[in-house]
Amino acid sequence: MPAIDPATLPKHFDAPEAEARWDRVWEEWGVHAWDPARSRDETFVVDTPPPTVSGSLHVGHVFSYTHTDVIVRYRRMRGRNIYYPMGWDDNGVPTERRVQNYFHVRCDPTLPPRGADLAVPTDAERKGPPRLVARADFIELCLSLTRGDEEAFKTLWRRLGLSVDWKEEYSTIDRRCRHLAQLSFRDLFDKGHVYSVEAPFMWDIDFHMAVSQAEVEDRPARGAFHDVAFGVEGGGEFTIATTRPELLPACVGVTAHPDDQRYRPLFGKRAVTPLFHVPIPIFPSEAVDPEKGTGILMVCTFGDATDVAWWRERKLALRQVLGRDGRLVPVAFGSPGWESEDVVAATRSYVELAGKTVHGARQRVVELLREAGALRAEPRPIEHAVKFYEKGDRPLEFITTRQWFVRLLDKKDALLAKGEEIRWHPDFMRLRYRNWTENLGFDWCISRQRYFGVPFPVWYPLDAEGRPDHARPIVAEAAALPVDAMVDVPPGYAPEQRDRPNGFTGESDIFDTWFTSSLTPQISSGWLLDPARHRKLFPADVRPQAHDIIRTWAFYTIAKAMLHEDAIPWRNVVVSGWILDPDRKKMSKSKGNVVTPTHLLDQYTADGVRYWAAGARLGTDTAFDDKVFKVGKRLVTKIFNAGKYVLLQGGTPGPITAELDRAFAYRLRGLVEQVTASFEEFDYAHALQDTESFFWADFTDTFLELVKGRARQGDGSATAALRLGLGVLLRLFAPVLPYITEEVWSWAFAEETGARSIHRAPWPGAADFAGVAAPADPASFDAAVACLAAVNKGKSEASVSGGRVVTRLVAAANPATLDRLRPVAADVMSAARVEGHELRSDAVLADGAFALVEIVFAPVEA
């Protein structure tokens, strides 16, 4: 193949132009397309994380998605048929919240649909109360807003060079995903893995919905111990310390540690609450810490999870004062369940509290206690942990509601066993999964009292009084799915019977967003909708994800695969770290330290940004450091220039025969083996590091300089070795730097090899080195480099230009080193511009070392 015409080469690498051009060409060539005809064995399936599109674009996205793409591009070059889809996680609370703010609306499911109004409200309108919109209209607003978000993500992904097969694009709210999620529910229902129950459970008073354990986080919060005096029937009193005095009317018991001498005499007696004068049992419990507070505490329905446990164990009364909106509901003291020894006083006190928020009621009840003389001390401020919904702003409450659950608590051992079948990268991440699974405290609550999500395919029959019979849910048959229970009618009923006595009512809840997201492997494979495809794509090969969602996404996906098919969803989990800001704090929108990715791409090019991302080992958090981007950009430039130089050599490639060239090929082959081994272990960071260091130190700064003389004379061995080096290095870089490598590849290698895209070119291996004889001594390369360095040092110390001609050089080395140098000495002298040299043997010198005895420079030309 002739050398390319210099005139056809661009002077500089125009990255934005190249990024746009190759994105188009790759699409046209189908470089990233999955071939459904090829077998499972040849296929590499990625269970791509569907990003939450209602969040902002973040460098963290760029970081972890690049890791996946690098892994994918390597496998593609290994000849695997890549299935690499992209989904958008658009359903769920973050979208609803964004829509509420963006359009200044709230959903009122009782309203009839009127058609969504997509107008953005004016500032004046924003000052007024939010517009109420029907459920269907609210959903339409959600869809319209997320569509734009998805476009923004897609633009970013394409620019970044993610080699996604865009034919396999989906969103978790689309019809297919709704269908699969409902099929999942139907399957779990048939297998007895789901149930609904009315019970106290964690509830967010702002979002008006139940939340699962996985979405709960503890946050430190300010609180105060309130010392409240309780009476004892038959005389006496004691003081409890509570942080939640507003729950005093909901108090249903008092407990202390069984060995606590202070309170032992009280067990079995009844206490009487202040203000409300309600008699309640006093019982012992091992769970009480005698050191905490006053060592005796009140049990309320419900202050926390232990209250729920005591309430169940002791079969205590239920006095729920907190409503779903977080305000105290009206109750009638004296009525059944609300017995009081002084109904008048109790009522007088409670009237002061009813309708107030937790916060307001707390302030008022403290005043009332103080007035009644029941407050033994002023509140003592403390800092304690409080449970919050991860996206919520106010503490969770335990409120009795009806919810659907997936039974998981009785399957911990099986879930743990499945986790052990999966390979985790890095391996210690499996402990996160194990830890979470072992400590699971609740079944999975999958019902959410929200609107934008996949509806439950469930109706309930109504009795003659119009009350739903929750014990006999009507679950849509698999063949009838997908359905919207609020629109569609269950079999055997007529539309007019909706919400009528002896008719039916639709389940208005939607699934927890993870209920759908946990099916991403099945969404890819089609599962029950396409069994043949399912066999080709399930289980996936690799699940890339972040470590903070091991307890949600990874855990639920493993659970679903197990419950549905007793399978594992993927063979490997690859866990990326976090991006930290330069102060080593986690980047987050709320902290205002987020760097947006688009300007990084503008400034450093896609390859430069990818270089930065690929430098981070799996599972390791990385500080944001713009110096690394600069290095990446420089590497791109260097590859461009080196490629240009190598391909401009006029010689015809011949057999690689020169000792230096063979020694170089030998080293290069070692690099290929090393880099390949790293990629096989998903260790792209070391693969890149080794390739980069070889490229710079062994290729451009040394080999390329050493063979320039011969290359200029058209030497076939030098020309071939340079091309071998460039062709191999380009491919080793290609997974990380797809644009520049494709660009340089296209100048000559595409035609020469028949692989028009480097990303479909075969990964370097033995075939590239066939016909290259082993060097007489691989260390001849080191000898050449060391000798050249010695001359360079002489020039540097004399402050002369590297191009300065040396008329006389006397260098010394030990005999073995000299032997290694001789076959390559001509290359060294040519590169160092030495016109006359003498090599002396000096046995004292260390092996491999060269000493400069004499160096004489040619006079500077006028």
Place this chain on the structure above:
RNA sequence: GGUCGCAUAGCUCAGUUGGUUAGAGCGCCUGCCUCACAUGCAGGAGGCCCCUGGUUCAAGUCCAGGUGCGACCACCA
């Protein structure tokens, strides 16, 4: 409080199964426009490998204990 990870040059990080004098890039200093590249090239300075103890002929590397940083989980009386 439980679990896990990290700690090496001013900064960001490599350092394979223990094995000569601990490496790279950035930054810094000194030179050099040398015919691919000044987004470059050459040369150089710069390290109680967190601390203490142990195993070993030999420890940055293995073990134990500590310290610091980070993450995940738990902690509502």
